[in-house]
Amino acid sequence: MKKIINNPDNVVEEMLNGMVASHPEYLERLEGFDVVTRKNKKSDKVTLVSGGGSGHEPAHGGFVGKGMLDAAVAGAVFTSPTPDQVYEAIKAVDNGKGVLLVIKNYSGDVMNFDMAAEMAEADGIKVEKVVTNDDVAVENSTWTIGRRGIAGTILVHKIAGAKAEAGASLEDVKAVAEKVIANSRSMGMALSPCTVPAAGKPSFTLADDEMEIGMGIHGEPGTHRESITTADEITQQLLDKIFAEDIYHSGDEVAVLINGLGATPLMELYVVSGKVQTVLQEKGIKIAKTYVGNYMTSLEMAGCSISLLKLDAELKELLAAPADTPALVQF
Amino acid sequence: MTAIEAIKLAGQAIIEEKDFLTDLDQAIGDGDHGINMARGFSSVFTKIDALKDDADISMVLKTVGMGLISSVGGASGPLYGTAFLRASAACKDKNAIDAVTAKEMLDAAIKGIQDRGKAVKGEKTMLDALIPASEAIGTGIDAGKNVVECLKDAVEAAQTGVEYTKTIIATKGRASYLAERSIGHQDPGATSSTTMLKALYEYVK
Numbered sequence: 001m002k003k004i005i006n007n008p009d010n011v012v013e014e015m016l017n018g019m020v021a022s023h024p025e026y027l028e029r030l031e032g033f034d035v036v037t038r039k040n041k042k043s044d045k046v047t048l049v050s051g052g053g054s055g056h057e058p059a060h061g062g063f064v065g066k067g068m069l070d071a072a073v074a075g076a077v078f079t080s081p082t083p084d085q086v087y088e089a090i091k092a093v094d095n096g097k098g099v100l101l102v103i104k105n106y107s108g109d110v111m112n113f114d115m116a117a118e119m120a121e122a123d124g125i126k127v128e129k130v131v132t133n134d135d136v137a138v139e140n141s142t143w144t145i146g147r148r149g150i151a152g153t154i155l156v157h158k159i160a161g162a163k164a165e166a167g168a169s170l171e172d173v174k175a176v177a178e179k180v181i182a183n184s185r186s187m188g189m190a191l192s193p194c195t196v197p198a199a200g201k202p203s204f205t206l207a208d209d210e211m212e213i214g215m216g217i218h219g220e221p222g223t224h225r226e227s228i229t230t231a232d233e234i235t236q237q238l239l240d241k242i243f244a245e246d247i248y249h250s251g252d253e254v255a256v257l258i259n260g261l262g263a264t265p266l267m268e269l270y271v272v273s274g275k276v277q278t279v280l281q282e283k284g285i286k287i288a289k290t291y292v293g294n295y296m297t298s299l300e301m302a303g304c305s306i307s308l309l310k311l312d313a314e315l316k317e318l319l320a321a322p323a324d325t326p327a328l329v330q331f
Numbered sequence: 332m333t334a335i336e337a338i339k340l341a342g343q344a345i346i347e348e349k350d351f352l353t354d355l356d357q358a359i360g361d362g363d364h365g366i367n368m369a370r371g372f373s374s375v376f377t378k379i380d381a382l383k384d385d386a387d388i389s390m391v392l393k394t395v396g397m398g399l400i401s402s403v404g405g406a407s408g409p410l411y412g413t414a415f416l417r418a419s420a421a422c423k424d425k426n427a428i429d430a431v432t433a434k435e436m437l438d439a440a441i442k443g444i445q446d447r448g449k450a451v452k453g454e455k456t457m458l459d460a461l462i463p464a465s466e467a468i469g470t471g472i473d474a475g476k477n478v479v480e481c482l483k484d485a486v487e488a489a490q491t492g493v494e495y496t497k498t499i500i501a502t503k504g505r506a507s508y509l510a511e512r513s514i515g516h517q518d519p520g521a522t523s524s525t526t527m528l529k530a531l532y533e534y535v536k
Contacts, residue, residue, distance in 0.1 A: 076404060079405055081404070082402065083400050108406045108408075
């Protein structure tokens with residue numbers, strides 16, 4: 001294992017400290033907890049809390065700020081945070097308007113966030129939950145029942161965050177988050193594995209000429225392995241799986257998110273994005289906005305995912321709304 | 332005999348089986364069950380040591396539940412944590428546990444696991460050990476057995492349940508990904524549940 005770390009046991013703590021120290025204009029650390037909260041909290045809006053295992057940076061702490069999240073809870077690497085941590089995050093950001101929890105669909109995450117919601121509700125805090133499940137690769141996985149939540153989650157943060165920032169009620173913020181979930185799908189692939197610092201060795205191996213289609217963001221298995229091919233063919237294969245969902249049709253307008261898993265250069269992501277633009281154009285699908293970059297990574301895994309979100313007027317307007325966070329700035 | 336001593340024995344048994352539980356989980360899950368549970372009970376020991384001497388059984392179990400929830404993580408933390416919290420609620424204000432109360436506590440724990448994990452019997456989970464254990468206590472009560480005899484039957488039923496998990500396909504939890512390939516492996520959660528029941532019986536017998 002070759003990593004720029006001090007001690008595998010302190011990685012999350014040191015990362016959070018570094019994140020808050022680097023972005024003091026955006027972030028504050030909730031004292032004693034693995035939680036970062038938004039600086040300059042707005043007191044008259046619904047608040048959004050997300051989080052999950054660490055190792056997916058900038059998700060989720062990088063999306064804390066104006067127009068997106070109010071708090072992010074960081075678990076151990078690839079392990080859901082515990083309910084008490086999530087509960088403290090909820091208490092820290094609630095201002096009486098209610099809190100929306102954005103949870104990626106993994107059994108551990110769902111259970112731990114559920115318990116935190118119950119603890120907060122017992123205190124009289126209004127809490128609602130949405131569970132993202134954009135990954136079309138596998139129906140059930142090593143870590144989930146149902147589809148997994150991956151990079152499409154960022155679009156939920158963006159749009160539900162904008163809705164909350166505009167002063168909408170908890171019910172309306174939840175409804176728009178669910179609309180994003182219903183209309184977003186993702187599909188990914190990996191070229192090389194990643195190593196959880198505490199484990200010290202890669203969780204799987206891929207031969208030099210091999211790629212895994214549908215690989216999860218924790219290295220959990222996808223649909224199959226095959227020999228690596230061209231960017232165009234890989235992109236086409238990922239898009240075909242997304243189109244099989246029968247959501248995106250000629251005449252539709254979409255947002256596109258090309259997400260790097262950590263070790264893939266932007267150069268390659270732009271090659272993929274170029275092909276996505278061409279394929280969608282040929283299908284008569286209009287692209288309103290494209291994001292390209294590392295949004296939901298998997299430590300040093302090489303690979304990418306493609307996410308599509310079908311837009312209506314409301315989603316389009318909220319997607320275009322300003323956001324000011326460490327990892328996503330939009331005016 | 333105190334609740335704190337009983338919990339310590341149960342936790343110690345889990346810590347001793349850490350590697351075995353992790354090996355079982357490596358075969359069909361993500362290989363951290365023993366590590367997570369051992370970390371959880373180490374944390375629980377610190378918390379129950381801090382309890383006042385007059386803490387009743389319910390208070391001890393509540394402390395165990397909260398301790399596991401805040402230290403285990405993953406799916407085992409909420410599941411076992413909920414189980415202990417519900418068992419705690421089922422023995423509120425009781426200073427001694429008879430067979431009927433023991434069954435009520437176990438049933439409350441089972442209900443908690445089902446509510447949280449949305450699983451039923453036969454899906455290769457800890458329920459495949461705990462539900463037969465509860466049924467065995469019920470049969471024992473009907474036959475006029477005392478709590479120790481009932482617990483003995485419960486341990487045997489749970490052990491049979493663990494063997495049964497080798498014969499079935501996982502449909503819940505991470506093991507479900509393996510589907511047919513999960514046959515032949517015993518469930519780590521059913522195993523750790525049985526380990527705790529057995530430690531409890533060894534303590535009271």
